[in-house]
Amino acid sequence: MGVQEVKIVHGETGDEAYVSEEAAEAYAELGWTLADDGSSEEAQDVADHPIETQVEATKKKTTKEG
Amino acid sequence: MARIIPNENTWIGFTPTAITDQKPTVAQIAGAVDLTGYCISLNASARGNTVPTPAFDSLFETSTAGTSAATFDADFYRDDAVGLTGDIAWKTLYRGARGTFIISRFGRPGTGSNMPIAGDIVEVWTVMITSRTMANMSSNTVLTFTASCSVNIEPNEAYTVA
Numbered sequence: 001m002g003v004q005e006v007k008i009v010h011g012e013t014g015d016e017a018y019v020s021e022e023a024a025e026a027y028a029e030l031g032w033t034l035a036d037d038g039s040s041e042e043a044q045d046v047a048d049h050p051i052e053t054q055v056e057a058t059k060k061k062t063t064k065e066g
Numbered sequence: 067m068a069r070i071i072p073n074e075n076t077w078i079g080f081t082p083t084a085i086t087d088q089k090p091t092v093a094q095i096a097g098a099v100d101l102t103g104y105c106i107s108l109n110a111s112a113r114g115n116t117v118p119t120p121a122f123d124s125l126f127e128t129s130t131a132g133t134s135a136a137t138f139d140a141d142f143y144r145d146d147a148v149g150l151t152g153d154i155a156w157k158t159l160y161r162g163a164r165g166t167f168i169i170s171r172f173g174r175p176g177t178g179s180n181m182p183i184a185g186d187i188v189e190v191w192t193v194m195i196t197s198r199t200m201a202n203m204s205s206n207t208v209l210t211f212t213a214s215c216s217v218n219i220e221p222n223e224a225y226t227v228a
Binding site for chain 2: 008019029
């Protein structure tokens, strides 16, 4: 099982990234905040199954968005 | 002109974003974790292959340019500092972490900070951490670890920050 990751967003640049919860706390000092879009679960799926889950996650997102 | 050493001239940052165009902005650099004070050594090197192309009509063995590859690994200190930013190198460079190292080798003496600003030349390495290995534990030795990385995108070894 991979590291539990959460999605963070940089307030100024809008850059997004997936990092460990521990790292997210450290990045908070540098203008990064937790993304509030429920993507952490998706990030964990990606960490556990890097290739196939990314495909599934993309499909799921596409379906949700229609 | 003067020869310089890395100490007090270098700045090493790591941002969790894969900067695919290898052109970090000043804001992206400001959002990077400053690992300069944790880094002991850093090996960011590219290596090209030459392909031999000998022919019967000559005793001289010619060659042509082949592929190139790069490796990236670095040694960092562990840190017992408490708080969110304590032991930050270990926290941010975990196995599987993706991101971009931004390295400035020529600082700005007297300015109080070597963090790159517009006009500075930096190296940009987008990587994924493949291992985070503690050094052997031995008496009277500082705790350190090695981060080894795959290099996911062709590095930019001379980008002028805009």
